Amino acid sequence: MMFTNENGSQRTLILVHPKSNHGGSKRPSKSFKEDQAALDYALEGDEMLYIFEDGSVYLMVRGARSGADWGASIAESFLHSGLELNKSEVLGMCFNEDAEASKAFIGELVDYVIDHHQQAIAP
Structure with a gap:
């Protein structure tokens, strides 16, 4: 699936840049076309x-x-990526098998909506 940002430009690749470990060394950076391949390679903090x-x-x-940290992280990615939100993807995450992740995901989305609603009605 090809992702398009708000100005119509299509995503060309995902670059995973690993964080350094305690010894200062790190795994090599790699580029991917597919989300799942990038997610499979990336570790926490990359x-x-x-x-x-x-x-x-x-x-x-x-x-x-x-868990909850993962759900919140995925919601932030949805909200701040600049990508058009796909309703079926959002709903799929809401009904994820990981209940804690789903609750955190929904909580982040609700906070976002409330914050934007308050900004819209503020004088």
Whole structure:
């Protein structure tokens, strides 16, 4: 599936830039076309750079792989990626088998909606 950002530019690749370990060494950076391949390679704390054909780059730091931290991380990625939200993907995450992740995901989305609603009605 090809992702398109708000100005119509398509994503060309995902660059995973691993964090350094305690000894100062790190795994090599790798680029991927597919989300799942990038997520499989990335470990907690690794930077994931989503690069689009117009030169725009969106950064996400790989968080936990399950639980509330993971759900919140995925919601932040949805909200701050600049990508058009796909309702079926959002609903799929809401009904994820990991109940804690789903609750955190929904909580982040609700906080976002409340914050934007308050900003819209503020004088």
